[in-house]
Amino acid sequence: MAIKWLAKKKRLAKKLDQTKWAPFWTVPKKYGPGKKIHPGRHTTIKRSWKRTRTRA
Numbered sequence: 001m002a003i004k005w006l007a008k009k010k011r012l013a014k015k016l017d018q019t020k021w022a023p024f025w026t027v028p029k030k031y032g033p034g035k036k037i038h039p040g041r042h043t044t045i046k047r048s049w050k051r052t053r054t055r056a
Contacts, residue, residue, distance in 0.1 A: 011056035018045040 004012075021040040031037055040046075047054070 008056060012054070015047070015054045015056055019043070019047050 020043070022043045024039050026042065027035065027037050027039055030042060
């Protein structure tokens, strides 16, 4: 599909943004100072383009 509709592009952009890691400053905010946890562990939606479909 060479030409994508704008609405579909917006939906795909939202899905792309949801799969990113949480910001690094949220780790001490959530778990307390001195805790070393990867920010990707408390990202809300974990999705890979290979594993699951988006239905966007």
